[in-house]
Structures are given as structure tokens and as C-alpha cells.
Amino acid sequence: MLTRSKASKGNIKHLLMLTLAFxxxxxxxxxxxxxxxxxxxxxxxxxxxxxxxxxxxxxxxxxxxxxxxxxxxxxxxxxxxxxxxxxxxxxxxxxRCPSWTTSCSFSSSPRKENSRISNIPFNIASYRPEHVCSFSPSDNCDKRKRIDKFNQVQLYDDTLLIVPELHVIIKDYIDADDFLCxxxxxxxxxxxxxxxxxxxxxxxxxxxxxxxxxxxFGTPSAILVTPEGGESLLVKAWGVTTKEYYGHIPVEPSHPSISRTCSKGGIHISVTSPTTAIEACINSYCQFVADPSDSNIVFPMTFAAFNYKVEISAWNDGKLIYQQGIECQASPVCELIECSLCFEFIYNPNCWSRTQIVMTGTILFVALLTLSVLHPVLRLFSLLIKFPALLRQRIIRKIFSKLIKRPEPFAMYTGNRRRLLLAISFIVTIAPTQPCSDIISVTATEEACVQNRDDSTCTFNQASIVTLQPLNQETCLLLKNNNNSYAGMITIRVKGLYFTCKRKTEFFTRDHHFYSESVHRCRFSGSCNTGTCDKTKPTDKLKELSNTANNHPGYTFCAASCGCLTCGSCFFCLTSCLFYRYYAYPETPTVYTVFNCPLWEFTVDAHITLQQNDHSEGTDLVLHPARTARWNNIRISLIASMVPQMPILSSTFVTDGKTIAITKPATSGQLIPNTIGQLQCTGTRNIFDAASQAMPVFAHRQQIKPYVPAVTEISARYSKKTQLPQVNKNIMIYQKGSEVIAKTKVGTAIQLHIVTEDLKMVSTRLNTTCSVITSELSGCYDCLAGAQVSIACKSERGETTAEIHCGDQLQIAICTPTGHINTVFLNFNTSRIKENCTLSCPGGTTSFEIVGELSYFNDGVLLQQQGVTKSISDNSLTLPSFNSF
Structure with missing residues (x-):
């Protein structure tokens, strides 16, 4: 017989009561x-x-x-x-969310009635980032329009606010009383x-x-968490947007020992404390000033034509004592031009005053009026001069007309033939056009067999040939198995195309001056004998000349001179000998190496990512032409590259072992005056030995004087604008250690051969539309740097690439849902620009307009006008260059 305790009976009763209540x-x-x-x-x-x-x-x-x-x-x-x-x-x-974002809320909470600008705290409603002065034109802000990305929210009264951070949480209800009845x-x-x-x-x-x-409870609400920690700001939409803005007028901070201010085309630095050297850099371009006190550093207009930031570093006895940057506005070219009758002033009509315009128009009018009055007189005067010649020619032709046979005239082309010829030429010269997609992919099947000792094993893999541009965009290839089901995805990002110089040394040279030394000898005195001048060779070393002249590279000459007592007290009235030698003398111990690049090694830097089964892994690859890179059962080969012509790669380079610069062409064995090749040495040791060759600067023999410098030293004639890096529209050449590397993007394309084992590949592409926002065009015309414009490209969904057509110029832009800011360089040959452009995305074409006023400048002329060329060359790190030819 089973018995239960009273406690157990009580627990059962409680359990039954709880079950019934539930x-x-x-x-x-x-x-x-x-x-x-x-x-x-x-x-x-x-x-x-x-x-x-x-x-x-x-x-x-x-x-x-x-x-x-x-x-x-x-x-x-x-x-x-x-x-x-x-x-x-x-x-x-x-x-659908608002057009400017992809994140939004459709709350039905009664609290959204409080989401109005009138209820927002002032510190949130009036927030602006530090670098923004105003989002609309203002007299208290910089005049140049710019674009940038900002965090933005939209209230339920459709007011747009810029916020410092986006911390948005989604709640079903704000509090216990937030509901609908x-x-x-x-x-x-x-x-x-x-x-x-x-x-x-x-x-x-x-x-x-x-x-x-x-x-x-209604539809969930989106709440913006403010920096103070409050959670009462309901928002309708939020995200990152691209907006136009105007920056602050720069106000320069002060420093107790080093003060720096922006100057025309550069910066001005004043130093009051002990300082050994100062370095001023814009991007990778640097200038050095030793023992500075009050220095004015001017940068090439390639950098100063746009707003630039200078990073300043100061050292004292090898210790870094100061490091700070300064942002400067691009100096108007009109302020840099100090001449009135020069090409720089003429090519910048925006610099003309009204008085100068009126005076120029008046002078042209008077000149045309004077020419129109004098034209009949000049024509009559010309006929009077030609009349005797015409009369004489007519008489001669009349006399010899029977002796001269007239050549048969050629057949004349009629108007119909000319029009037919023009039509044929037009048809021949028209190039056929065809549309091309953003990413071109060709798929094929690859059969690979492995031969073993007794048998062979063959596999059938799928291969794709993909044509890409190095714009750092991603290309996606879907992977499918034998059942044609999704197996993963390969993502390829081409980061850059690089050319590495394989140098060939032409010769070595040094900073030097040319000197001349001359000695007069009477006949039968010293080396002067009958026929001596005819037998003297340029390589001869004469005992009459000093050891300095004979032991340095140069050329020896002999010229016949006067005799008798009145000419150097010569006893014989016979021609004497004037021996003279031109030779090079070193000025500094620095040895320069002149080289060129007959071969450039081509490589491609790429990043590949493989996504399979919620797992992603990637690696960086360096691809070489006709070589295969293997990773994770994937083989990638660089099979072709399409690179535009780049004549700058055939330049001649010069280095002092630390810095590399581009110089004028110079070839070993070709001694050309006033070039870096006028002094050539075969090695770095004993650089002024007999193996060295120097090209003399010939002077009149009557004006020869001993020890007169003939050529200035190399380093004093060096110009900073030839130092690496050199940047233009399509290519950047820079120095990496002791190597010269060229990187290109625009106008290039590569073809990759991709093979996956036992998987199929399918290329994907987003069919999306794009919109653009542009800044004001700035820069120069008829120059290498070109004009710069910022273009924010926003795609409807996903990241894609777009083509920008401005006239006959083509550029590539990256478009993202939040608006990617692309810096585009264009070249123009006029000052005032109002260009209609189109942006082509996979989903359609968008038209937009770029406007701006460009300037014309010449670095050398502007530097000379400001009187800073000498100070920069004296205080800066220098390399050889020749600018006088």
C-alpha cells in the first residue's frame, strides 16, 4: 500500500492551482x-x-x-x-525610404509628433563639423565650393539635421505608455x-x-542616441550623405618659437629658437632648409594650384622639436604675376583690370585704323618697287619664248571630283564604334591531364577571362557546383598597376666648373716648333701647362700667334704658339649617376577573397605577365595588359644616391655643352681620372683668359620641379628606396585568366542608376597638372563603376550608395570652362555640368618674379638639372 506525505499532497494542490490560473x-x-x-x-x-x-x-x-x-x-x-x-x-x-538614404523607420508612435525642429535642443539643431563654415554661400566663409560626406538624420517634419555620430536603436515602444488605442x-x-x-x-x-x-504597440520606432546619452529623438531616416559646403577662411595658429603663415604659392617660416633644419612637405614632395631663420618656401604650381596642406617638421641637433601641419588656400595666380607684358599675364584675362581692357581695346582699334589707312600707300609702294623687276622679267620671257618649252598642264580636279574625294576620305577616317560593358567576361572549359606512371588523370575545370581596370573596385564571380547550385563567390580587387625600372647606367658626373689655361711660346721655345699646332691633339698634356690643368679631364689646343719683338719679345719673326686647355674642376664631392630605363618590369597588385559556407578568407597577390599564381584551388594568370603610350617612361634620370630626379636626355659618349652629359666619367672611383671625358665650351681664341669659369655648377642649376614624384593625369612616377616605380590607373586595362577546380564561375553585375554632385572646377589650363574637380557619385544600390565623358575626355568614377567622392583631373586649353558632361552607369546615363575659371602659370617665371629661386637652391637639398636649353 502506497502512502504520501502531507507535504507532497500540499505541493500537488499548489501545482494544480498554478496550472489552472495559467x-x-x-x-x-x-x-x-x-x-x-x-x-x-x-x-x-x-x-x-x-x-x-x-x-x-x-x-x-x-x-x-x-x-x-x-x-x-x-x-x-x-x-x-x-x-x-x-x-x-x-x-x-x-x-521606400527617402531618396538620400537606404535606412528609415515608419513609426506609428504618438511620440513622433514631437519629432520637430522646434523641439530639438539647440546644440543638436545647430551642429556643424569643425571644417564646415556653412552649407550655403556666405561672406564669412571661403568662396570655393567643396563636397564631403556627413552623418544626417531626418525628423518627422522632414527637417534634415547633420549629427556628429550615428547611433540609432530600434524599439517596439519608447516607454510603457507609448501605444495606440x-x-x-x-x-x-x-x-x-x-x-x-x-x-x-x-x-x-x-x-x-x-x-x-x-x-x-505600433510600428517600431528609430531613436537617435545623442552624445549626452538621451534617447528621446525619434528620427524618420538616417545615413551618410554627400553635401556641398564652404570651409572657413584660414586663421593661422601661433607658436612660441616657430611661426608659419601661408604665402603666395607656398609658406613663410620664421624661427626664433635654435633650429638645425626644417622640412616642408606636400604629399611626397619635400623641401629642406638648413639653418633657417626667415625662410620663404615656394612650391611648384602643380601643388599650389589647389588647396594644399603642408606638413612642417623641425630638428635641432638631430632631435625632432616641432611637427605640425598648416592648410593653405590656393593662391590666385593674379597675385603671383608681377609683370604687365608677359605671357602669364596675357593668358590670364581674369587678371586684367577694366583700365587695362579699355587701353588694350583702344590700342588695337588705333592699330587697325592706322593699318587700314596705310594699306593703299604700302601697296602702291610695293608695286613701284616690283615694277622694274616685272618689266625685266617680261622682256626676257619675250626674247626667249621660242626656246622655252611649256610643260603640259596637269589635269584639274573639278568640283564634283573634289566632293567625291572628301566623301571617300570622311568614310575612311570614321572609326567604327561599339558599346562595351563595365566588366567583360569570357567563360571557357579547360581540360588538364596529369600523366602518371601507368595511367593519366584528366579533370575538366571552368576558366574565365575577365577584363578589369585598376580602380580598386570589386569584381564578383559566383561559384556553382556540378549541380548548378550556389557554392560560393570569388571577389577580385585590382589595387594598382606598377612598372619597376630596370636601370642602365649611362655615366657618372659631378658638380664642376670649366676653366681655361693658356701659355704663349715663341718659335723654337719649349714645345713650340715648326708645325706644332698642326700636330697637337686634344688629349696631349703639355709641359707648359700646370699639373692641375693636365690632370683633370679636358681638351688641349694650339693656335698660331704673332712673332717678333712686339709679340711677347720673340727673337724670330715667325709664328709663335698659343697653347691653351679647357678642363673641368670638381666643386663638391657628390657623385651623380645618370641612368635610363630601357626595361620596365610590369606587375599587378590584386586582392582576392573567397566566400564559402559563411566563411571568408582572402590574400594579396602580385601578378606577373604569363605567370600563374595559385591559392585555394584557384589559379590566376595575367595574360594581357592594355596600357596607353607613356613617353615619360623613356626619360633620363639622375640621382645622388638619396634623391632621384628627371633630367634632359643624355647618352654615354655624346658630349653636348650645357647639358648634364658635358662631363662623363666611367666609374665612381677616381672620377676625375684620365678616363673621364669633358666637352669644352669653345670661346674666341683672342678672348682666352686663364682660370675663367665657363659653366656654372650642376647643383646650382637644379630645379625642384623635376624631382620625383612626378604626377600627371595618367601616371605617377615615384621613388621607393633606390628604385623608380611608375603607377598608372586611367586608360589601362588588364585581362586575367581565372581557373577554379570542379566549380563553375558566373560573373555578376548590378544594373543600377547613378546621380552626381560636383564641386567647382579649379586648377590651370594648358598645363601638365590640369584642372581638378570633385565628383560625388551615388548609385541606387551597390558599388559600381561609371564612365565620365567630358567632350573627348574619358575618366572612370566609383559610385556607392552613400556617394563616393572621386577626384577627377581634366585638361583644357581655355580659361573659362562651362562643360556639359555625362556619367554612364550600367542602368543609364546622367548629364551634369562642370564650371570654373582656370589660370595659366609658368613655374620658372613665377619663381623668378618672386625672387626666391636663389634662396631655395642655396638652402635646399639639390640635384643636377639643366634648364637653359
């Missing part, structure tokens, strides 16, 4: 849910629209009570119009107990089954 509670919660029968007549009064999974509140027509039922739209959003029409669908397409007539009412509602609502609140109000 079942009663569930019954009361499910009591508000609509009947499961579809045909039950009901009228819909509310729905949580614009979300994929929500609820619908309806009124039962028979009992006139409110109930709810869940609704899910897996391929779209809930779209229930109120009043609801029977036989109308409850699901529809996804609700409806009466039996379907009208929305203020919350007032007693009330009932959905099961989720009743879990959070005390519900009454006999209440007249039916309540529920």
Missing part, C-alpha cells in the same frame, strides 16, 4: 484574437504598415468587438489602406483604463476583457 490567463489573452475562420465578417481598422511581419486590428461585425490577427508578407511589406476595401490585397511592395467604432482614442489589446500588449500592461478600448 490556463485561465491564456484563455483571456487568446480571447482578443480574431476567429480562425476566414469567412468571419469583420472590418479592418488598423494595420502595422511598412513592415514585413506585424498585426491587423479588425472589428467583428456580429459582436461589434475588436480583435487582432498576425500578418506576414515574406516578399514585401504590409500595405493595408484604411478604409480597407474588400478583395484588396494586404501585402504590397516594400515601402481604438474604440469599437474604429476611431483612435487617448489611452485610458480600462483597456484590452493584443497578447504582446497585455504582457506589458494590465488588460480588462470587458474594456471598451483596444490597444496595441
Amino acid at each position: 490556463s485561465i490567463f491564456n484563455t483571456s489573452l487568446s480571447h482578443t484574437r480574431c476567429p480562425a475562420e476566414i469567412n468571419t465578417p469583420k472590418t479592418i481598422i488598423y494595420a502595422t504598415n511598412c513592415i514585413a511581419k506585424g498585426i491587423v486590428i479588425a472589428k467583428l461585425n456580429e459582436s461589434k468587438k475588436l480583435c487582432w490577427f498576425p500578418l506576414t508578407c515574406p516578399t514585401g511589406s504590409i500595405r493595408v489602406p484604411i478604409p480597407f476595401q474588400q478583395n484588396h490585397g494586404m501585402c504590397g511592395p516594400e515601402c 481604438f474604440d469599437v467604432n474604429g476611431d483612435q482614442r487617448a489611452a485610458k483604463m480600462p483597456y484590452t489589446g493584443t497578447s504582446y500588449f497585455c504582457n506589458k500592461n494590465n488588460c480588462d476583457d470587458h474594456a471598451e478600448l483596444f490597444c496595441t
Whole structure:
């Protein structure tokens, strides 16, 4: 016989009571849910629209009570119009966010009525980033329009605010009182107990089954978390957007020992504390000043034509004592031109004053008027001069007309033949055009067999040939298995195309001066004998000349001179000998190496990522032509490259072992005066030995004087604008250690051969449209640097590439959903620009306009006008260059 303790009986009673209470509670919660029968007549009064999974509140027509039922739209959003029409669908397409963003909320909370600009704290409503002065033109801000990316939110009154950070959280309700209530007539009412509602609502609140109000939480709300930690700012949309703005007028900070200010085309540095050297850099271009006190550093207009930032570093006895940057506005070219009758001033009409324009017009008018008056007189004068010659020619032709045979005239082309010829030429010269896609992909099958000792094993792999441009964009290839189902994705990003110089040394040289030394000898004195001048060779070393002249590279000559007592007290009245020698003398111990690059090694830097089974891994690859790189059963080969002509790669370079620069062409064995090749040495040791060759600067023999410098030293004639890096529209040549590397992007394309084992590859492309925002065009015309414009390209979805056509110029831009800012360089030959351009995306074409006023400048002329050429060459690190030819 089984017995139970009284305690056990008590526990069972408690468990039964809890079970009964829970079942009663569930019954009361499910009591508000609509009947499961579809045909039950009901009228819909509310729905949580614009979300994929929500609820619908309806009124039962028979009992006139409110109930709810869940609704899910897996391929779209809930779209229930109120009043609801029977036989109308409850699901529809996804609700669209505002055009400037892809993240938004469709809250139905009553709290959204407070999401107005009048209720926003002043510190949030008036926020602007530090570098922004205004988002509209203002007299207190910089005049140049710029573009940048900003964090932006949109309130429910459609006000747009810029915020420092985007911290947005999504909540079903803000607080326990944030809900909606409806009466039996379907009208929305203020919350007032007693009330009932959905099961989720009743879990959070005390519900009454006999209440007249039916309540529920609405569509989830988006709340911006402010930097102070508050969470009361409801937002309708949020995201990163691209906007135009105007920066501050620069105000330069002060420093107790080093002060720096922006100057015309550079910076001005004043030093009051002990300082050994100062370095000023824009990007990779640097200038050095030793023992500075009050220095004016001017940069090439290639850098100073745009707004530039100079990084300044100062050292004292090898210790870094100061490091700070300064942002400078591009100096107007009109302020740099100090002449009135020079090409720089003429080619910049925007620098002309009204008085100069009026005077120029007056002078031209007077000149044309004078020419029109003098033209008949000049014509009559010309006829009077030609009349005797014409009369003489006519008489001669009359006399010899019978002796001279007239040549048969050639057949004349008629107008019809000329038009036919022009038509044929036009047809021949028209180049056929064909459209091309952003990414060209060709798929093929590869059969690979491995021969073993007794048998061979063959595999069939799929290969793709993909044509890419090095714009740092991603190219996606879907992977499919033998069952044609998704197996992963390969992503390839080409980071850059590089050319590495394989140098060939032409010769060595040094800073030097040319000197001349001359000695006069009478006949039969010293080396002067009969026929001596005819026998003297340039390589001869004469005892009459000093050891300095004979031991340095140069050329010896002999010229016949006067005799007798009146000419150097010569006893014989016979021609004497004037021996003279031109030779090079070193000025500095620095040895320069002159070299060129007959061969450039081509490589491609790429990053490949493989995504399979929610796992992603990637690696960086360096691809060489006709070589195969292997990684994770993937083989990639660089099979072709299309690179535009780049004559700059055939330049001649010179280096002092630290810095490399471009110089004028110089070839070993060709001694050309006033070039870096006028002194050539075969090695770095004993650089002024007999193997050295020097090209003398010939002078009149009567003006020869001993030890007169003939050529200035190399380093004093060096110009900073030839130092690496050198940047233009299509290529950048820079120095990496002791190597010369060229990097190119625009106008190039490569073909990759990609093979995956036992997998198929399918290329994908987004068919999206794009929109653009442009800044003001700035820079120069008829120059290497070109004009610069910032173009923010925003795609409708996904990242893609677009082509920019401005006249006959083509550029490539990257477009993203948030708006990628592309810096585009264009070349023009006029000052005022108003160019219509088009941007072609995979989904269509967009037209836009770029405007601006460009300047013309010449670095050498502007530097000379400012009187800083000498100070820069004296205080800066120098290399050889020749600019006088």
C-alpha cells in the first residue's frame, strides 16, 4: 500500500492551482484574437504598415468587438489602406525610404509628433563639423565650393539635421505608455483604463476583457542616441550623405618659437629658437632648409594650384622639436604675376583690370585704323618697287619664248571630283564604334591531364577571362557546383598597376666648373716648333701647362700667334704658339649617376577573397605577365595588359644616391655643352681620372683668359620641379628606396585568366542608376597638372563603376550608395570652362555640368618674379638639372 506525505499532497494542490490560473490567463489573452475562420465578417481598422511581419486590428461585425490577427508578407511589406476595401490585397511592395538614404523607420508612435525642429535642443539643431563654415554661400566663409560626406538624420517634419555620430536603436515602444488605442467604432482614442489589446500588449500592461478600448504597440520606432546619452529623438531616416559646403577662411595658429603663415604659392617660416633644419612637405614632395631663420618656401604650381596642406617638421641637433601641419588656400595666380607684358599675364584675362581692357581695346582699334589707312600707300609702294623687276622679267620671257618649252598642264580636279574625294576620305577616317560593358567576361572549359606512371588523370575545370581596370573596385564571380547550385563567390580587387625600372647606367658626373689655361711660346721655345699646332691633339698634356690643368679631364689646343719683338719679345719673326686647355674642376664631392630605363618590369597588385559556407578568407597577390599564381584551388594568370603610350617612361634620370630626379636626355659618349652629359666619367672611383671625358665650351681664341669659369655648377642649376614624384593625369612616377616605380590607373586595362577546380564561375553585375554632385572646377589650363574637380557619385544600390565623358575626355568614377567622392583631373586649353558632361552607369546615363575659371602659370617665371629661386637652391637639398636649353 502506497502512502504520501502531507507535504507532497500540499505541493500537488499548489501545482494544480498554478496550472489552472495559467490556463485561465491564456484563455483571456487568446480571447482578443480574431476567429480562425476566414469567412468571419469583420472590418479592418488598423494595420502595422511598412513592415514585413506585424498585426491587423479588425472589428467583428456580429459582436461589434475588436480583435487582432498576425500578418506576414515574406516578399514585401504590409500595405493595408484604411478604409480597407474588400478583395484588396494586404501585402504590397516594400515601402521606400527617402531618396538620400537606404535606412528609415515608419513609426506609428504618438511620440513622433514631437519629432520637430522646434523641439530639438539647440546644440543638436545647430551642429556643424569643425571644417564646415556653412552649407550655403556666405561672406564669412571661403568662396570655393567643396563636397564631403556627413552623418544626417531626418525628423518627422522632414527637417534634415547633420549629427556628429550615428547611433540609432530600434524599439517596439519608447516607454510603457507609448501605444495606440481604438474604440469599437474604429476611431483612435487617448489611452485610458480600462483597456484590452493584443497578447504582446497585455504582457506589458494590465488588460480588462470587458474594456471598451483596444490597444496595441505600433510600428517600431528609430531613436537617435545623442552624445549626452538621451534617447528621446525619434528620427524618420538616417545615413551618410554627400553635401556641398564652404570651409572657413584660414586663421593661422601661433607658436612660441616657430611661426608659419601661408604665402603666395607656398609658406613663410620664421624661427626664433635654435633650429638645425626644417622640412616642408606636400604629399611626397619635400623641401629642406638648413639653418633657417626667415625662410620663404615656394612650391611648384602643380601643388599650389589647389588647396594644399603642408606638413612642417623641425630638428635641432638631430632631435625632432616641432611637427605640425598648416592648410593653405590656393593662391590666385593674379597675385603671383608681377609683370604687365608677359605671357602669364596675357593668358590670364581674369587678371586684367577694366583700365587695362579699355587701353588694350583702344590700342588695337588705333592699330587697325592706322593699318587700314596705310594699306593703299604700302601697296602702291610695293608695286613701284616690283615694277622694274616685272618689266625685266617680261622682256626676257619675250626674247626667249621660242626656246622655252611649256610643260603640259596637269589635269584639274573639278568640283564634283573634289566632293567625291572628301566623301571617300570622311568614310575612311570614321572609326567604327561599339558599346562595351563595365566588366567583360569570357567563360571557357579547360581540360588538364596529369600523366602518371601507368595511367593519366584528366579533370575538366571552368576558366574565365575577365577584363578589369585598376580602380580598386570589386569584381564578383559566383561559384556553382556540378549541380548548378550556389557554392560560393570569388571577389577580385585590382589595387594598382606598377612598372619597376630596370636601370642602365649611362655615366657618372659631378658638380664642376670649366676653366681655361693658356701659355704663349715663341718659335723654337719649349714645345713650340715648326708645325706644332698642326700636330697637337686634344688629349696631349703639355709641359707648359700646370699639373692641375693636365690632370683633370679636358681638351688641349694650339693656335698660331704673332712673332717678333712686339709679340711677347720673340727673337724670330715667325709664328709663335698659343697653347691653351679647357678642363673641368670638381666643386663638391657628390657623385651623380645618370641612368635610363630601357626595361620596365610590369606587375599587378590584386586582392582576392573567397566566400564559402559563411566563411571568408582572402590574400594579396602580385601578378606577373604569363605567370600563374595559385591559392585555394584557384589559379590566376595575367595574360594581357592594355596600357596607353607613356613617353615619360623613356626619360633620363639622375640621382645622388638619396634623391632621384628627371633630367634632359643624355647618352654615354655624346658630349653636348650645357647639358648634364658635358662631363662623363666611367666609374665612381677616381672620377676625375684620365678616363673621364669633358666637352669644352669653345670661346674666341683672342678672348682666352686663364682660370675663367665657363659653366656654372650642376647643383646650382637644379630645379625642384623635376624631382620625383612626378604626377600627371595618367601616371605617377615615384621613388621607393633606390628604385623608380611608375603607377598608372586611367586608360589601362588588364585581362586575367581565372581557373577554379570542379566549380563553375558566373560573373555578376548590378544594373543600377547613378546621380552626381560636383564641386567647382579649379586648377590651370594648358598645363601638365590640369584642372581638378570633385565628383560625388551615388548609385541606387551597390558599388559600381561609371564612365565620365567630358567632350573627348574619358575618366572612370566609383559610385556607392552613400556617394563616393572621386577626384577627377581634366585638361583644357581655355580659361573659362562651362562643360556639359555625362556619367554612364550600367542602368543609364546622367548629364551634369562642370564650371570654373582656370589660370595659366609658368613655374620658372613665377619663381623668378618672386625672387626666391636663389634662396631655395642655396638652402635646399639639390640635384643636377639643366634648364637653359
